Amino acid sequence: MNLVELQKKLVASARATVPSDRVPYAFEKRVTALLASRVPAHRMDAWVHGLWRAAVSCVVVALACGALAVFTPSSAAGSTDLSQDLDNTLLASVDQTDQVQ
Amino acid sequence: MERTEAELIAAVLKGDAASFEPLVQKYSPRVFATARRYARRESEVEDIAQEVWLKAFEKLGSFRGEAPFEHWLMRMTVRTCYDFLRAHQRNRENSFSDLSEPENDWLERFVASPESASENSDAAKLLIQRVLEKLSPQARLVITLLEIEDRPVKEIARLTGWSVPLVKVRAFRARAEMRKILAKMAKDKYL
Numbered sequence: 001m002n003l004v005e006l007q008k009k010l011v012a013s014a015r016a017t018v019p020s021d022r023v024p025y026a027f028e029k030r031v032t033a034l035l036a037s038r039v040p041a042h043r044m045d046a047w048v049h050g051l052w053r054a055a056v057s058c059v060v061v062a063l064a065c066g067a068l069a070v071f072t073p074s075s076a077a078g079s080t081d082l083s084q085d086l087d088n089t090l091l092a093s094v095d096q097t098d099q100v101q
Numbered sequence: 102m103e104r105t106e107a108e109l110i111a112a113v114l115k116g117d118a119a120s121f122e123p124l125v126q127k128y129s130p131r132v133f134a135t136a137r138r139y140a141r142r143e144s145e146v147e148d149i150a151q152e153v154w155l156k157a158f159e160k161l162g163s164f165r166g167e168a169p170f171e172h173w174l175m176r177m178t179v180r181t182c183y184d185f186l187r188a189h190q191r192n193r194e195n196s197f198s199d200l201s202e203p204e205n206d207w208l209e210r211f212v213a214s215p216e217s218a219s220e221n222s223d224a225a226k227l228l229i230q231r232v233l234e235k236l237s238p239q240a241r242l243v244i245t246l247l248e249i250e251d252r253p254v255k256e257i258a259r260l261t262g263w264s265v266p267l268v269k270v271r272a273f274r275a276r277a278e279m280r281k282i283l284a285k286m287a288k289d290k291y292l
Contacts, residue, residue, distance in 0.1 A: 001287045003280050005215050010232060010283075013225035014249045019137035021130035024147060028125035031154045035118045038155075 106170050113161055125154055128171060132178050138245050139182040141230070145189075153181045172259075179242070179260040186238035197231070197289040204228050208290060235282050240275035247272050 104112070104123070112120035129150065136149040156177055164173050200208070207224035210217050219225065233241055246257045247268075254272075258265045 001212055002215060003283045003287065006211060006283055006287075007276075007279060009211065009215065009218060009220050010225060010229040011244075011248045013220040013222075014229045014233070015251070016221055017226050019134045021134035023129040023133050023150075024143075027129055027147075027150070028122050031125050031151060032119060032122045034151070035121060035155070035158050 107166060110161060110164065110166070110170065113158070118158075121154075121158055124157075124170070128174055129154075131171070131175065135175070135178045136182060136185075138249070139186055139241070140189075145185070149178075149181055149185050152185075153178045156181065176260050176262070179246070180262065183238060183242050183261070186241055190238065197286040200231075200290070201227065204231075205290070208286075232279065232282055232286070236275065236278055239271055240278045243268065243271045243275040244279060247275075 104120075106124070109120045109124055113124075132150045132153050133146060136146045136153075140146045140149055153174070157174055160177070164170065201224075203222075203224035204227055207218055207222060207228065233244065236244060242261065243257070246252050246260065247254070252260075254265055254268050257263075257268045261268070263271065
């Protein structure tokens with residue numbers, strides 16, 4: 001079989017077939033209605049998308065802060081009592097005054 | 102008074118979606134005719150056309166008005182058809198053992214005397230449709246634009262977004278792929 005000739009014949013056959021340009025009835029009305037319904041949805045999508053991105057960012061920052069708090073070695077290894085530390089800080093000026101006198 | 106295309110586009114960009122309707126009405130015949138080159142079922146053709154118009158609406162802001170709106174839209178149509186071909190690659194691996202009687206007769210006529218097999222017959226049209234469906238999406242797009250629609254390489258490059266040398270390379274490969282499919286068809290029928 002002469003494949004080159006067959007290819008030419010079949011391509012010529014495809015060329016001879018012009019596809020129809022018929023448009024289904026009220027197609028443009030359907031497209032416009034679809035677009036009109038999509039416009040508000042698009043605006044909502046943008047909001048929802050933005051809020052989700054913000055939520056994800058917040059979670060990432062919270063996790064990073066948590067990890068930092070857990071894994072960072074404490075500089076004052078001995079003082080684990082936070083209430084005592086707070087007392088010392090608040091009363092530091094009073095202690096200093098006592099020492100001077 | 103009828104509004105010009107530029108006025109309609111400006112109105113759509115300002116938020117008046119109804120101004121899009123005259124554009125859909127005017128250019129849908131071209132969109133449908135193009136889509137029918139790549140999809141056989143009417144439901145698929147309509148899906149492609151709808152997708153084209155939704156994309157056109159969403160990306161209308163990127164239309165600069167330097168080239169006619171029709172060119173911009175046809176680029177979008179061809180690319181949507183290509184996406185459709187890539188998403189529907191079924192039936193490509195099937196053999197040619199299920200040819201219909203008229204198709205078999207046409208092939209036998211062609212083997213006996215190539216001149217006697219008319220390219221205008223329905224059997225030839227069915228055969229080329231089968232062959233096109235077995236081509237890869239790239240090959241089918243190039244064969245359709247270059248061989249069937251007889252478009253220049255430069256225009257194909259503009260429509261597809263490929264470079265001119267890439268279109269030439271893909272055209273060469275597409276012709277080879279088509280010959281390979283025809284050889285398989287001959288083998289399935291006569292061996």
